[in-house]
Amino acid sequence: MARNSSSVYVHLPFCDRICPYCDFAVVEFKQERVARYLAALHQELASCPQPAAVSSVYLGGGTPSAHTQSEIASLLAALFAHFGIERGSVECTLEANPSRNASALAGFRAAGVTRLSIGVQSFEDLELLRLGREHSARDAKTFVTAARKAGFANVNIDLIAGVPDQTSASFARTLERAIACESDHVSVYALTIEEGTPYANWFARRPERFPNDDRVADLLEQAESTLEEAGYVRYEISNYAKPGCESVHNLGYWRQQDCVALGMSASGYDDGLRYRNVRGFEAYCDAIERGGSAREDEERLSTQARIGEAAMLALRTREGIRDSDFRDRFGIEARSFFSDAINKCRQAGLLEENPHGVRLSPRGRLLANTACSEFLHPSFLPAPAGLGQTTS
Numbered sequence: 001m002a003r004n005s006s007s008v009y010v011h012l013p014f015c016d017r018i019c020p021y022c023d024f025a026v027v028e029f030k031q032e033r034v035a036r037y038l039a040a041l042h043q044e045l046a047s048c049p050q051p052a053a054v055s056s057v058y059l060g061g062g063t064p065s066a067h068t069q070s071e072i073a074s075l076l077a078a079l080f081a082h083f084g085i086e087r088g089s090v091e092c093t094l095e096a097n098p099s100r101n102a103s104a105l106a107g108f109r110a111a112g113v114t115r116l117s118i119g120v121q122s123f124e125d126l127e128l129l130r131l132g133r134e135h136s137a138r139d140a141k142t143f144v145t146a147a148r149k150a151g152f153a154n155v156n157i158d159l160i161a162g163v164p165d166q167t168s169a170s171f172a173r174t175l176e177r178a179i180a181c182e183s184d185h186v187s188v189y190a191l192t193i194e195e196g197t198p199y200a201n202w203f204a205r206r207p208e209r210f211p212n213d214d215r216v217a218d219l220l221e222q223a224e225s226t227l228e229e230a231g232y233v234r235y236e237i238s239n240y241a242k243p244g245c246e247s248v249h250n251l252g253y254w255r256q257q258d259c260v261a262l263g264m265s266a267s268g269y270d271d272g273l274r275y276r277n278v279r280g281f282e283a284y285c286d287a288i289e290r291g292g293s294a295r296e297d298e299e300r301l302s303t304q305a306r307i308g309e310a311a312m313l314a315l316r317t318r319e320g321i322r323d324s325d326f327r328d329r330f331g332i333e334a335r336s337f338f339s340d341a342i343n344k345c346r347q348a349g350l351l352e353e354n355p356h357g358v359r360l361s362p363r364g365r366l367l368a369n370t371a372c373s374e375f376l377h378p379s380f381l382p383a384p385a386g387l388g389q390t391t392s
């Protein structure tokens with residue numbers, strides 16, 4: 001993956017039903033809305049800048065797999081033409097929900113999708129019910145099998161740790177089934193209670209139903225030991241892959257590569273400029289239909305902020321902060337630049353050093369947010385000689 005290449009993220013916000021814990025930018029699936037949104041997306045794409053090279057395409061949501069085969073084919077054809085991508089030459093991920101449309105998977109693959117990311121969440125029917133999911137454990141297994149039959153060689157399964165009433169025994173069964181499905185990649189996310197969701201109300205009324213932070217940490221450790229024993233490598237805090245099956249798109253994000261973002265709420269990165277499109281469906285469609293831009297927020301990061309963010313993202317990965325990488329990208333000695341943060345985190349047992357750089361220790365992976373925040377805002381540090389304050 002060349003450093004000067006870019007990824008492309010497209011947000012497809014439609015879901016059949018909104019899950020009670022979900023805080024993503026989603027809208028209920030209605031065909032007239034879909035037609036309007038896709039027309040706006042195609043229009044936004046037509047005026048979107050073209051990076052020199054694209055290393056991955058990611059259709060996220062929402063539930064992109066709920067779209068018809070022809071909608072996905074037409075969207076991908078437009079994306080490939082606009083960015084000069086030869087079909088099949090770059091990783092192209094589609095997020096999928098196992099509740100329906102397994103019969104469309106072969107068509108998605110023919111259209112250029114190379115990787116599926118399936119929102120299984122749990123292989124326990126009671127937990128799926130509590131999560132408000134529309135599919136059963138059997139549906140999930142059938143969907144993964146259908147993905148294989150459709151010829152997908154790279155399949156991810158998303159799982160949630162911290163589901164109400166989840167036990168280490170029930171989580172063990174879910175992990176075992178994910179492994180038995182021979183998924184190439186497993187993402188394990190801790191459930192977060194987002195303000196304003198039905199889950200936030202439930203949590204306020206019955207907090208005892210939700211595993212506390214210590215219990216969730218235990219579940220995440222359980223995921224690490226079970227998945228690593230099964231041959232998966234934890235290459236990022238929440239992500240495990242069989243060797244060679246790491247997500248190119250996600251690696252690009254953690255390596256702070258540019259990302260072109262399309263669709264409502266999508267956020268992108270362009271050589272130090274972070275931007276985000278408006279979150280609402282109406283606002284997004286209106287802005288594009290009026291011939292304007294859907295961009296709502298823009299922030300030009302100072303060089304120091306870029307370095308801090310690069311460190312924070314790198315720390316999430318197995319590689320951690322590599323001295324040579326920071327020398328090449330920013331012309332700095334990372335261990336001197338971050339000496340205060342490194343000392344503090346090392347003393348707390350959150351970091352380990354090696355000849356190539358520093359990375360999170362097992363304890364640091366459990367307290368990743370604490371460790372990363374020490375690196376994220378290095379502006380209190382003096383700028384090293386020869387380092388500009390901004391890139392704009």
Ligand code: SF4
Pocket residue numbers: 014015017018019022023024026061062063097119
């Ligand atoms: S399917 Fe995924 S994106 Fe859609 S509402 Fe549920 S959690 Fe949110």
